[in-house]
Amino acid sequence: MKSFRNYIVIFVTLIFASNSILASDAITTNSLKKGKAPVVDLVEPAFWWADMTTPTVMLMVHGVDLASTDISIDTEGVKINEIKSLDNANYVFIDLDISKAKPGTFPITFARGKKKTVINYELKARNKETKAQGLDQSDVMYLIMPDRFVNGNSENDSNDQLAQKADRSDRGGRHGGDIAGVTSKLDYINDLGATTVWLTPFLENNQPGWSYHGYAITDFYKADARHGSNEEYHNMVSEAHKRDMKVVMDLVFNHIGNGHLWMKDLPSQDWIHQWKEFTRSNFKGETISDPNASDYDRKIMQEGWFDGHMPDLNQGNPYLAKYLMQASIWWIEYAGIDGIRMDTYPYNKKEMMSEWVSYVLNEYPDFYIVGETWLPGATWESYWKTGGNNRDGFKTTLKSVSDFPVWDALNRTWRDHWSVMEVYKTLTEDFLYDNAGQNKIFMDNHDVDRAFGSFKKDLPNMKLATTFLLTTRGIPQIFYGTEILMSKGGDHGDLREDFPGGWEGDKRDAFTAEGRTDDENDYFNYIRTILQWRKTSDAITGKLKHWVPFNEVYAYVRYSDKESVLVVINNNLEDQTFKMDRFAEALEGKTSGKDILTGKAVSFDGEMSIPAKTAYIIELK
Template sequence: MKSFRNYVITLMTVLLASFSVLASDATTTNSANNKSKAPVINQVEPAFWWAGMKTPSVMLMVHGVDLASTEVTIDAKDIKINEVKSLDNANYVFIDLDISKAKAGTYPITFTRGKKKTVINYELKERNKETKAQGLDQSDVMYLIMPDRFVNGNPDNDSSDKLVQKADRSDRGGRHGGDIAGVTSKLDYINDLGATTVWLTPFLENNQPGWSYHGYAITDFYQADARHGDNAEYKNMVSEAHKRDMKVVMDLVFNHIGNGHLWMKDLPSQDWIHQWKEFTKTNYKGETISDPNASEYDRKIMQEGWFDGHMPDLNQDNPYLAKYLMQASLWWIEYAGIDGIRMDTYPYNKKEMMSEWVSYVLNEYPDFYIVGETWLPGATWESYWKTGGKNRDGFNTTLKSISDFPVWDALNKTWRDHWSITEVYKTLTEDFLYDDAGQNKIFMDNHDVDRAFGSFKKDLPNMKLATTFLLTTRGIPQIFYGTEILMAKGGDHGDLREDFPGGWAGDERDAFTKEGRTDDENEYFDYIRTILQWRKNSEAITGKLKHWVPFNEVYAYQRYTDNSSVFVVINNNLDEQTFDTARFEEALKGKTSGKDILTGKTISFDGKMTIPAKTAYIIELK
């Protein structure tokens, strides 16, 4: 049944793409009939912009009826039109405005056909004074939320008359009702836990008939999905986070859209998406992009094949599409005041365009954080996408942060598959491939992989050891909502992205409270909270990493700056271990004791140290 559904979705997608060709041809054929009518304008994107931006121009995508046959003019001294361009489809025009000298205000743009005119008043706003775009560093910890599955803050928006899929909490692939209001209501909880940053999976409109809850099939780049709330609610959430000294990372997708997007009913041009004679899915082999021996066939399938049957693949070789996408990201930064962007499926995009996009954003907001989802099998391939890499093909991305899947893999080999803790050590020995591994985003689990506690066979001591490593090694840690209460599902995405207990009225328990959690959940919650809260005031955690070769399943490392030092010891052995400390003298520097932040106890190491089985120490060296 599932394969038949996918077949139907694919067939519908191909038909929609074909229909767009016919619609475009029909528009051109009937253009003569429109000459006696005032130009019809249906949509302008972006709907408004800002004066005083460093970027001197803005491109408007205007959609209507046979707009290519109109003359476009603007009556203003401080704005001029650089270009008016129509592509294959006469229903669209792209207007490039020079706003380098413009001030905030409203500017009339006139569309004239014969004696008929239509005027739109385009607004340039004052810059958003609340926009911080402050970026992230190693002192931060991201809390990843799938808003549909977190908290239902406003039951009135669970379904929308304008959107196809309705709420059905019993359907693992359905809409469950979580929303932006729910996230806002739990900012104090997240802050108290100790996370410094909120990352929501895409909240933009996904007007799809099924599996629309995850947000990765965008059908409107400028509007929040009504079942999550509206743009103002998102902007308010960012403001509320900033009031708590927290940051916000937005999730975006440039590689593909949902087939419910307007573009799939009326393509701006035939090369707006990658079109095939028959449905062709990507091979998901990102390593082909950096592979000097890869066939052009494999590279083409990787970057131009569709991510799924209902996700048309965007063609960023089209400069107007590329500009549209880049502007959309800048719009959200300025409008909502976000601090970072996580870019989905990063290597699937045209790499040159993505490098240009990162530079475009950083030109406007130099401290802004951008992390690419680079799901690749090792540091060799990951480093290709990170700035500073010495790539022999001459390509140098401007991306500073990648999703460190090698660290995730090492964590799973060690505590899921019971390999030696040396796997974690070995992974970090490859940091010479990165210019600054401290900018890498590291994680135990996320919305695409099995939850860590389930992967670790619900072994609480192992979960604690993995958590200690994640939150004290180099990089910017990310934890998945529910990790702190030992949510453990895996397998089907709809299952592992389960609802947070207590996020809905009538839930059997409220795991946001101590009383609503089990003893094991509270034990782990207190453990991770202790580390997270300590991190907020630790200078050492922002510094360098120095580690020692593991022995007898004991792994030791130091995080340090010129003024602060912390010594971490992880005993992954089933037995207590006692060892000489002379080999660590370059970290200990004559000190014979320190405070373990996990227990508050003083740990002595006058020549020797003893650590219990399956235990970690985080020792502050004063």
């Protein structure tokens, strides 16, 4: 275990959040020193709710040698199903039946001989603000890395109890963006036309470096103090809902940061995947569905670590699995979020993840869950999505995947100057999905080069790719700053650059038209026009029908029972004129319409002409 320990750097002092129960009222400092009463220092979840569909809750309690205590509850409506300690006597897991419990507080007694410690546990009434309304094709996600968006409260940029301090000159450092900053720009996002806010993880990341991105969680129940508080996040969700906007939370079940309490005091040896020496994942998600894959490759994929500071969690441990599942429910009920984006979905134990999705949907049937499934084609993506016929018998419950094949096709077409046939061919594989319209589609995000930079800063190509993204099937996602043509790539710290105008003293404020260049305003107005139109379009929630591209012209219709929209993308360097008879089945005799991009009438009686590198979005009349 020597080399393993070399990778586990324990640097953090345990900090108890406002949502963690402390037993300070029941235990005096002197009694702790003399051992006169059992020591209980943490209970998670800190509180729960009565009248949940699932009638049980498991409490993870940490202290000193709690396995040797007698634990009892004498409250009507609350029954102990199981008390379990694993390898580490400092933890006990108490499974409660609360099917008959009412909202209120009840005592839990920990006794060792005649010495007792009592903590009070609360069951709250259900949160009436919780909507959990889910997402569909009418929605567009606006992806924000909060540390790099807006600094709404400069007083929380650094925190004495958290390792990494603010340093805006460090590309891998914390820059000071926060939840308050996001809340302050909800009107901007709404005016842009996005319907949904997705923040990369805002939970505590008490790591010595690169903590800004949020994917090395050290507390599943507490907002990182440099981002704000749980209450501020709850307020942000409420403010979004007031604007008829939705919120998606980013969660990670695959790994934690090594500053987590668990890495100071593991509940059990199998809580994480342990190796004789540091072993990194091979990042080959294809091995999970590959019938010919070796057991070795599958094991490295799922049990190898992402990095030396990110211990890999073992979801095969049923107590860890229950802990993680409950943490997601806690945030849904507490904050009223509408969806969850699950990071590194295929890296987790697949059976547990399907159980988790079912667990959430049992409580919130309309809730939206999308898995990050970074795989090279629809063949592999569809393995993780409902409706497939997996030969190995794996039954997935996940309805939405991150459509990396569409991202790849967009880049082949407009980055590498291949043919528009690439996006067409990618969509011809939609037969592998039960409903491709549920897929999350994007042209850039926090892990890949920004689209405008990838497209060699070619504005016409950027507009064509945008038109496709926002009018094809699926739920689009745009990355903060895409609307102002932010273009960096390569190093993650660079492509996740600060939004200009998000900090006091910035040289310009790109949240305003006056702070943007002519090209930035041109593109901003272009994408805003499409996004605002989407809010009123019934066709965008309907079906897709497309035609084989010709002369680099790609045409398709989005249609519902109420309306039809014809999209024509001319990727040719020359103007194109073509006959319309091949589209007769969609036109239904219509010979004109309105291009929503220009507001002008478009006539196509017999044939249509379209300029080079131009797109039309035509509401058929």
